[in-house]
Amino acid sequence: MARRSDHSREELREMAITAAEQIVVEQGYEGLSARKVATAIGYTVGTLYLVFENLDDLILHINARTLDRLHAHMNESQLHCGDASDCLLQLGQVYIRFADEDPHRWAMVFEHRFSEDQVVPVWFQEKIARMFALVEKGLEPLAEQHTRDEITQASRALWGGVHGICILALAGNLGVAGVDSVQDLTKTLITNYLKGFTNN
Amino acid sequence: MARRSDHSREELREMAITAAEQIVVEQGYEGLSARKVATAIGYTVGTLYLVFENLDDLILHINARTLDRLHAHMNESQLHCGDASDCLLQLGQVYIRFADEDPHRWAMVFEHRFSEDQVVPVWFQEKIARMFALVEKGLEPLAEQHTRDEITQASRALWGGVHGICILALAGNLGVAGVDSVQDLTKTLITNYLKGFTNN
DNA sequence: TTATTAAATGAACGCTGTTCAATTAAGAGT
DNA sequence: ACTCTTAATTGAACAGCGTTCATTTAATAA
Known part of the structure; x- marks a missing residue:
């Protein structure tokens, strides 16, 4: 079914959370942005919003970890x-x-x-x-x-x-x-x- | 010396802090923005930056109060x-x-x-x-x-x-x-x- | 080879803090 | 009165933000 999927939805979430964690560790909460995370995982902003409701949703998952x-x-x-x-x-x-x-x-x-x-x-x-x-x-x-x-x-x-x-x-x-x-x-x-x- | 000064620098600061406090009370920290404060006191953003170093400076004064x-x-x-x-x-x-x-x-x-x-x-x-x-x-x-x-x-x-x-x-x-x-x-x-x- | 369809894009919108060349108007000098 | 000076004020510009969604791309099924 899936097209052009280098990564599954779940993999994408995983990658995004990990990349976002790295950014937070290095630059703090202030340094976190959707575009930075997207770039870090080699995708664009739009993709991030297919996989997370919004930034708060992403942050929630980082916090959970x-x-x-x-x-x-x-x-x-x-x-x-x-x-x-x-x-x-x-x-x-x-x-x-x-x-x-x-x-x-x-x-x-x-x-x-x-x-x-x-x-x-x-x-x-x-x-x-x-x-x-x-x-x-x-x-x-x-x-x-x-x-x-x-x-x-x-x-x-x-x-x-x-x-x-x-x-x-x-x-x-x-x-x-x-x-x-x-x-x-x-x-x-x-x-x-x-x-x-x-x-x- | 002063030109077109409806309000002194000190008055301006006072007005800005008070207006900003009101915004924070009503909309929380997230709701605060330089443009909102400026509009609230009947000036433009530029003026705010003549009287405060930056937003952090304004916030510091609200916090002090x-x-x-x-x-x-x-x-x-x-x-x-x-x-x-x-x-x-x-x-x-x-x-x-x-x-x-x-x-x-x-x-x-x-x-x-x-x-x-x-x-x-x-x-x-x-x-x-x-x-x-x-x-x-x-x-x-x-x-x-x-x-x-x-x-x-x-x-x-x-x-x-x-x-x-x-x-x-x-x-x-x-x-x-x-x-x-x-x-x-x-x-x-x-x-x-x-x-x-x-x-x- | 073509049609289908999900994946991915990236331009667009309205917002943010901050800067600074340009404009405005109040007072001084004539 | 008129001009000049100069400080007060403006607002366009810049780079970034979160979020949306019409459009494009490419992998699969037929």
């Missing part, structure tokens, strides 16, 4: 990590390191605002939820006297916190320089929070 | 606020309420990424620092056994945390809806953090 990698790192860190609070600290460290080492892709996940009519698909929301689930799981052993809801609440508060430090620090708004200082801040937050959370 | 208002609210909340931990809770509530009531202007302060060669002026950094100073001041009464550095560190961690909850919640990434839930999360974070911070 970033979240997958982030989740893999976080998950991996939980396999061998000592006691419960060590595990949560690990989780924080991994999060910060990831953001520091791949700032452009990380930033795009959390800073890109999709146009209002663009609905965030469920499968994407689940990738975010999965991250919080890891935190929740890490909190469980420390929360014998807490309800399920309290644990959920705590995981959101704690991870919101880690995320906030990460964002402010990378934007240079925390008056700290270097990853190590950010790691220290995260440790401060998690440690103190856990102390309060457990000593009820 | 937003930070001033935020600081005023936060500061005001500290005048009559009970004991030390109540005061810090107040600070958090005010921060969240501000972001919720003026999301577009608040978001622009923390989400707009200035072009790399644009140096963030010291007077602007000071407006950020001033906010953290308020938190630091709020922490002091609770930190008799802590050093100055520890208090600074704690204020950054805690406020990074509040900020993170705020960002994630407003972006819809925390699985919570409504300001009240965000306020609850903030309370959770601050309360537990303070418990850990004080019970050393």
Whole structure:
């Protein structure tokens, strides 16, 4: 059926996402454009729009991959990590390191605002939820006297916190320089929070 | 000396900033453009560039005003606020309420990424620092056994945390809806953090 | 060899930030 | 009053953006 298809639709999507990721890594979100991606994969703009709804759609898929990698790192860190609070600290460290080492892709996940009519698909929301689930799981052993809801609440508060430090620090708004200082801040937050959370 | 000056340079800047604020409030950061601002004040694009270096420069001044208002609210909340931990809770509530009531202007302060060669002026950094100073001041009464550095560190961690909850919640990434839930999360974070911070 | 049809193109539209030669008009000098 | 000077203001121009879609191209089926 297919005509002049050097690549299938799926291959094209794959190529486009990969090329776009490269551009984001090198030039940041600002440097990304439909024409650049098209050129990079040896096609023209029009083709890109046969395979993606629009740029937001492409970005969504890049972000999905970033979240997958982030989740893999976080998950991996939980396999061998000592006691419960060590595990949560690990989780924080991994999060910060990831953001520091791949700032452009990380930033795009959390800073890109999709146009209002663009609905965030469920499968994407689940990738975010999965991250919080890891935190929740890490909190469980420390929360014998807490309800399920309290644990959920705590995981959101704690991870919101880690995320906030990460964002402010990378934007240079925390008056700290270097990853190590950010790691220290995260440790401060998690440690103190856990102390309060457990000593009820 | 001046020719055809219906408005002085300073008046022009004032008008432009005010008009731009209005656009951001109504249409968000995405809706802001040099031509729109120029039209709104009855001038053309060229004039805007006589009075601002570029769009980033204009945005910086809008953000400065937003930070001033935020600081005023936060500061005001500290005048009559009970004991030390109540005061810090107040600070958090005010921060969240501000972001919720003026999301577009608040978001622009923390989400707009200035072009790399644009140096963030010291007077602007000071407006950020001033906010953290308020938190630091709020922490002091609770930190008799802590050093100055520890208090600074704690204020950054805690406020990074509040900020993170705020960002994630407003972006819809925390699985919570409504300001009240965000306020609850903030309370959770601050309360537990303070418990850990004080019970050393 | 031709007809069919999906794949791919690229010009076009309306927008963006930014620049700067050209125009306009207010005040000074006569 | 008229001209000259000069600062204020304009708006066309440039290169880029996201997005659309009539047109062209080429691989297959007949």
